[in-house]
Amino acid sequence: MSVKAYRGALFHLTEDPALVGAEASHQYEVDGLLIVEDGHVQKAGAYADLAPTLPADAEVTDHTGGLIVPGFVDTHIHYPQLDMIASYGEKLLDWLNRYTFPEEAKFADPAHAAECAEFFLDELMRNGTTTALVYGTVHKGATDALFAAAHKRDMRIAAGKALMDRNVPDAVRDTAESGDADSRALIEAWHGKGRLTYAVTPRFAPACSDDQLTRAGKILEEYPDVLMHTHLSENADEIAWVKELYPDADGYLDVYARFGLLTDRSVFAHCIHLDGPEYQRMAEADAAIAFCPTSNLFLGSGLFSLKEAEKYGVKVGLGTDVGAGTSFSILETMDEAYKVCHLKGHKLDAFKAFYLATLGGARALNMGEHVGNFEPGKEADFLVLDLAPTPLLARRLKTCKNIEETLFVLAMLGDDRTIAHTYIMGEQAYSKG
Structure with missing residues (x-):
């Protein structure tokens, strides 16, 4: 020993x-x-x-x-967005189309994906992040590359291939069938290998057909220890779009719930514009929120209410959300979180900030028994x-x-x-x- x-x-x-x-x-x-x-x-x-x-x-x-x-634990970050961090001037939906999707299309190249994966994980460790929940691209090979690099380092990384089969450019679009098959193959290859965890990863509701979301829910049901990772209520235009697509749904969160994606293994990034009943539903499901202050400020999306999440007992961790987030540093993210809370009339003390960055983040990812x-x-x-x-x-x-x-x-x-x-x-x- x-x-x-x-x-x-x-x-x-x-x-x-x-x-x-x-x-x-x-x-x-x-x-x-x-x-x-x-x-x-x-x-x-x-x-x-x-x-x-x-x-x-x-x-x-x-x-x-x-x-x-x-x-440190980062509960929401995009590894394919390294080379577009600090891109000027857009709000969420325009930012995705102008910068994000063209950048992510490059990850069809396995060599590019592998090089970015190595740099990304090195940057996490340089910033003190030892556990992270990571978005991949639509390309299966890009997620393979990230898992391979993380396994080599023995890091505790959760990640998934992005699912998006509608309302996105062809270069970053899959199908419900291919997304399902690729996700299952990645789970079989990597989930539970070393310290790796798979996360079923719908981009967000507007980018996924009903068939794709249904299949994502079935995967989550069939594999009882994988995570689910997506975006929720980040931007006012996004919320309006979801309402247009799902007029019968009782809000944005309800769309995910209808497809079996609101569970105790679900991590929703942003959650800026939730109402009380949505917080209550999240608490009852034991779902978690990734609080991403740097990206919320950078894209002008709004101010997350940590006080409301605490009121309802919802699990919360910090997320850098690179590349809309402007730093890999969880310390810098705490700095921005303090300012956001201050603007919402709530003082974030140092103990709570470090809790969100360590044990709170680990619990949000259902990893509190392992790290934190x-x-x-x-x-x-x-x-x-x-x-x-x-x-x-x-x-x-x-x-x-x-x-x-x-x-x-x-x-x-x-x-x-x-x-x-x-x-x-x-x-x-x-x-x-």
């Missing part, structure tokens, strides 16, 4: 601060020790208490001066945060009076430079400089 230990300040969430209060929600050790055995957390606590328990041959890595936290904090037995995906990555951060952090203020400053001023090391299953996968 291989035992490794990592010393440094240590912080993780044990529960949602909105449910148990700030003080009961976390563990913080000024001088902590994380003990890892065969890639899984054995113990996490004070160095003085745990160091004497280490076996004589344990390998100890000293990260004193850094802050050890669980790896340092409970014994969980997979040892973690980060070491640099507490002096820039002159400004070094100066500001010296004035912090407690861990809550430190975390808040890291969320407001941090970015990829704050990630000193990224560990996957207890093994260093990225190190800055």
Whole structure:
């Protein structure tokens, strides 16, 4: 048995601060020790208490001066949109047609897909994201490429081939039959292999025929541990379009529910314009929301209400939504989330922000038993945060009076430079400089 230990300040969430209060929600050790055995957390606590328990041959890595936290979880991101990030000037539907679909058409080329997959996963690790729910393109081979690259890195990645058989250009259109066959083939090839999870991935209701959505629901029913990943209520014009296509539906969410796509394994990105009954239906189904503040602001889509989601008890995680989102950094996403919440009359505190980025995100993906904090037995995906990555951060952090203020400053001023090391299953996968 291989035992490794990592010393440094240590912080993780044990529960949602909105449910148990700030003080009961976390563990913080000024001088902590994380003990890892065969890639899984054995113990996490004070160095003085745990160091004497280490076996004589344990390998100890000293990260004193850094802050050890669980790896970040990104609950909504598009890997094929790398090369169109920061594209100017459009709202959602025009942005899809002008930028997204032409870019995604390039993923018919296996070499392009493979190269982008490698860069994408490297960028996740450079930004401290160790778990992600990822959109592919309509092309089966592009999702194969992503899974192959993730499996090689032993990353916990959930992904799926996009389903879209109507109202999109021919170059990114499948059929109900081909989408069904490709999804099933990808599930058989990759789901449960290593740390990989498949996600049935309808683009959004306007891009999928009734036949395609029906088939997606049947896959979800036949494979009881795959996820479902789609978009919901992101943009006013999109919502109006859905109403036009489904005049008899009781709102946008009801369209998905009619096809069996509202379940406890469903992750809906955005959800900006939900009403109370829709939040209630999501809570009753135990479905989850990916809160994507950077893309919602960038596309001018609107402001998500975290307070409403909390009111109804809906699971929420953070999503960068690259490429409408403008950064891979979950720290930068926390910064934008704080501002969105402020504009909605709700203060997002540092403990809740880090909960959404770690344990909350893991629970949104039904992966809370595997990752999200340092409970014994969980997979040892973690980060070491640099507490002096820039002159400004070094100066500001010296004035912090407690861990809550430190975390808040890291969320407001941090970015990829704050990630000193990224560990996957207890093994260093990225190190800055």
